[in-house]
Amino acid sequence: MASLNLSYSTTTTTISSLSTLRKPKPLAFTSNISTKFLKTQTFKTLTPLNSKPTTTHSDLSPIDSTTTIANPNTNTTKNLKNLKSRLHNNETLYGIFLLTFSPTLAEIAGLSGYDFVVVDMEHGPGGIPEALACLHALAATNTPAILRLPESSATWAKKALDLGPQGLMFPMIESPIEAQEAVSYCRFPPRGVRGSAHTVVRASNYGIDEGYLSNYEDELLIMCQVESVEGVKHVDEIAAVDGVDCVQMGPLDLSASMGYLWDPGNKKVKDMLRVAERAVLNSEGGNGGAYLAGFALPYDGPDDLRKRGYHMVSGAVDVGLFRSAAVEDVEKFKRGLEMDGSDDEQEGRQDGDEKYWSE
Numbered sequence: 001m002a003s004l005n006l007s008y009s010t011t012t013t014t015i016s017s018l019s020t021l022r023k024p025k026p027l028a029f030t031s032n033i034s035t036k037f038l039k040t041q042t043f044k045t046l047t048p049l050n051s052k053p054t055t056t057h058s059d060l061s062p063i064d065s066t067t068t069i070a071n072p073n074t075n076t077t078k079n080l081k082n083l084k085s086r087l088h089n090n091e092t093l094y095g096i097f098l099l100t101f102s103p104t105l106a107e108i109a110g111l112s113g114y115d116f117v118v119v120d121m122e123h124g125p126g127g128i129p130e131a132l133a134c135l136h137a138l139a140a141t142n143t144p145a146i147l148r149l150p151e152s153s154a155t156w157a158k159k160a161l162d163l164g165p166q167g168l169m170f171p172m173i174e175s176p177i178e179a180q181e182a183v184s185y186c187r188f189p190p191r192g193v194r195g196s197a198h199t200v201v202r203a204s205n206y207g208i209d210e211g212y213l214s215n216y217e218d219e220l221l222i223m224c225q226v227e228s229v230e231g232v233k234h235v236d237e238i239a240a241v242d243g244v245d246c247v248q249m250g251p252l253d254l255s256a257s258m259g260y261l262w263d264p265g266n267k268k269v270k271d272m273l274r275v276a277e278r279a280v281l282n283s284e285g286g287n288g289g290a291y292l293a294g295f296a297l298p299y300d301g302p303d304d305l306r307k308r309g310y311h312m313v314s315g316a317v318d319v320g321l322f323r324s325a326a327v328e329d330v331e332k333f334k335r336g337l338e339m340d341g342s343d344d345e346q347e348g349r350q351d352g353d354e355k356y357w358s359e
Contacts, residue, residue: 083116083144083166083221084245087291092306095146097295097317101126103137105318110141118146118314121160122171128159132202135163146221152178157185158195164203167221169248174230176237183243186222188213221245223293227253232276239283239290246312247280249273249294265299281309 086093095116096109101124109117119134121127126134131147138145146167149156160168170182184192198204204212222243226235227250239247251273255264258272283289293312296302302315 082219083146084219086115087221087245087311090311092310093312094302095312095314097148097314098134099124099317099319100322101130101134102318103133106134106137107141109318110138110143114143116144116146116167116312118148118169119165120148121156122148122150128163131160132163135165135202146223152182152185154185154193154195157182161186161194161220162197162201162203164201166219167223167245169223169225171225171250172227172231172253173224173238174226174228175234176241179224179238179241179244182224183222183241186220186243187217223248224290225250226276227251228257229254229272230257232272235276236279236283239280244290246291246293247276248312249276249292251295251297251300264297270300277308277310 081089083093093115095118096114097118097120098106098109099120101119106117106119117134117138119126119131121131135145144166146169147160147163147165148169149160149171152170152173157168157170168186173179173182185194186192188194188196188198198212199207203216223246224238224241224244225248226232226238231238232254235247238244251269252264254273255261255266255269258266258269260266260269263269277292280290280292284291291311292309294305294310294314296305296313296315302313305313
């Protein structure tokens with residue numbers, strides 16, 4: 001790893017601050033002991049941010065890109081490389097969508113070992129504050145967070161990026177022009193139109209990460225959703241747009257755009273989905289191609305997607321998991337009420353209950 005290129009300055013009377021903060025006035029102390037302490041101690045502080053970054057991603061990464069850490073709760077290891085690097089290493093990543101905006105469920109998802117968690121601001125009830133709470137929970141488990149935006153706009157992208165997710169997912173991209181606009185929302189001028197507050201937002205560790213401006217493009221995963229007939233027509237062009245890392249297929253909206261809202265498993269929908277998949281997969285081998293990402297459905301499971309070449313598979317939704325578990329739990333209890341109550345059945349029910357509570 002290259003050496004950390006940071007210079008330091010010292011002072012014996014005041015503590016200097018980052019250039020974006022006002023320099024504090026000297027503190028007055030009545031105690032001789034406190035004054036003596038300040039006179040004999042030196043405090044190292046970071047110099048102001050350079051206008052021309054001189055560092056690289058490897059200079060500023062606190063953990064080596066190949067490092068893994070032990071998860072004390074699951075006796076497994078979690079790879080700390082970012083999602084973009086793992087895709088470049090030809091890994092297949094498995095994730096979950098979070099619609100409840102529950103930090104507790106986000107934490108559980110991270111501890112369970114998912115490679116990423118998509119916090120869904122498009123269909124979930126939460127906004128920026130609720131998403132931030134989930135990002136805090138995921139950060140504690142070293143699990144990358146992706147934010148799905150309510151719409152593809154500069155305003156939503158700016159607010160989401162300032163929170164510091166590893167990825168953004170733009171919904172309903174139907175042309176290469178829309179894909180280019182989405183990428184521009186993620187880049188600072190002159191390469192894009194993202195508003196700048198990098199000296200104070202969470203994405204740059206509130207201005208402490210001096211290398212943020214030189215690193216953020218290398219680490220941010222930009223995902224464009226193709227989920228309409230029009231989008232499929234241009235999917236090869238969308239995948240070829242500079243800066244688009246993944247094309248996320250949207251089978252439910254695609255079925256709706258084809259007139260099969262109640263029949264997403266229709267053969268015509270599947271055929272069109274396969275056309276889009278092949279176009280994205282063909283782009284991966286070329287210059288500037290995108291990876292294929294998608295949702296698993298009851299008739300098209302995670303293994304099916306993986307075998308067809310998907311590199312990012314979202315296999316579950318927190319609401320769906322809880323709904324299924326809750327419905328099964330209620331049905332199990334109601335089946336018990338319908339039993340005759342014989343001694344043999346009571347004994348069998350007791351054994352079942354013991355097993356149930358031990359699960």
